[in-house]
Amino acid sequence: MQTIDRESAGSARVAIVGGIHGDEPAGVRIVKRLADELSPFEPADEGGTDGVESDGLVRLILANEPAIEAETRYTDADLNRAFPGDTDSDEYERALAPRLAAELEGFDAVLALHTSHSAPPPFAIFSDLTESVRRTVTGLPVDHVVDASGLRSTTLDSTIPHTVSIEVGRQGSEEAVEFGYEACRAFLRVHGALADESPTFSETTVVKGSEEVPKGGGEPHVHYANFEAIPEGAVFAEDDVYTHRVEEPGVVPILASERGYDDIFGMYGRVTGVLRPPGEGDTRVYPRDERSRSGGDGADGENDADRSERVN
Ligand SMILES: [Zn+2]
Numbered sequence: 001m002q003t004i005d006r007e008s009a010g011s012a013r014v015a016i017v018g019g020i021h022g023d024e025p026a027g028v029r030i031v032k033r034l035a036d037e038l039s040p041f042e043p044a045d046e047g048g049t050d051g052v053e054s055d056g057l058v059r060l061i062l063a064n065e066p067a068i069e070a071e072t073r074y075t076d077a078d079l080n081r082a083f084p085g086d087t088d089s090d091e092y093e094r095a096l097a098p099r100l101a102a103e104l105e106g107f108d109a110v111l112a113l114h115t116s117h118s119a120p121p122p123f124a125i126f127s128d129l130t131e132s133v134r135r136t137v138t139g140l141p142v143d144h145v146v147d148a149s150g151l152r153s154t155t156l157d158s159t160i161p162h163t164v165s166i167e168v169g170r171q172g173s174e175e176a177v178e179f180g181y182e183a184c185r186a187f188l189r190v191h192g193a194l195a196d197e198s199p200t201f202s203e204t205t206v207v208k209g210s211e212e213v214p215k216g217g218g219e220p221h222v223h224y225a226n227f228e229a230i231p232e233g234a235v236f237a238e239d240d241v242y243t244h245r246v247e248e249p250g251v252v253p254i255l256a257s258e259r260g261y262d263d264i265f266g267m268y269g270r271v272t273g274v275l276r277p278p279g280e281g282d283t284r285v286y287p288r289d290e291r292s293r294s295g296g297d298g299a300d301g302e303n304d305a306d307r308s309e310r311v312n
Pocket residue numbers: 020021024113114115312
């Protein structure tokens with residue numbers, strides 16, 4: 001693990017984590033680029049100044065260096081399934097998880113960078129909705145956020161308070177690097193760490209993951225893109241084994257991909273509502289207007305533990 005501390009324009013302590021998965025070069029490149037651009041962190045002078053020194057900090061982390069070096073997702077265990085981990089573990093990532101958690105202790109906001117095999121658009125993921133998480137999500141240039149609460153307890157965003165994960169694009173693409181870099185700058189802005197321009201916020205649609213969509217064999221076809229509403233009765237995906245017809249309204253794909261995953265076409269998700277920008281109401285998910293939720297009772301997706309293993 002490499003930790004690089006940089007100066008913040010404000011008083012918040014914020015962190016950006018890349019290289020959680022070693023085969024996702026975008027996060028590594030983004031972290032290095034930010035490290036080059038931001039000023040080195042100068043700790044407040046021990047001798048005491050006039051007390052105007054802020055204690056803000058931008059912490060940049062490259063998490064899994066051996067996996068990054070080997071260009072592999074992990075060496076012993078998936079780091080983003082290894083939290084809270086175990087310092088005594090023989091498995092590299094299980095021992096790394098608590099060290100990474102310690103580096104992020106007490107931070108006001110954390111952004112974890114990922115890429116996927118699925119097509120754009122990029123999206124964010126949260127497990128625990130705090131005021132900081134709301135600020136991050138509505139300040140990022142994404143239209144959708146996946147609510148992973150209750151799904152897992154072994155990811156970074158489910159373990160470290162105020163953490164949001166972001167899928168910045170397709171693994172290995174230049175677009176993922178460019179988009180992720182801009183997303184990081186937006187993240188720094190909304191938490192006051194970057195003062196180059198005013199932060200902007202927008203309402204973000206919340207999607208709850210419900211189930212994986214299995215893949216059989218033969219020629220795969222996926223007919224709907226991520227977060228695109230699948231009409232009732234339409235076929236989301238098919239191959240020689242499966243024809244996945246959606247029989248109810250309100251279903252959208254997450255991580256939809258024809259060839260990205262060996263055994264799934266992606267996941268089904270349901271729109272549960274929207275997050276509003278800071279200052280516009282409470283920190284909660286506001287249900288969308290009722291017309292688009294015909295028949296929805298809000299209870300869907302409550303028993304979906306471990307069904308969305310592919311999300312970040
Ligand atoms: Zn990842």
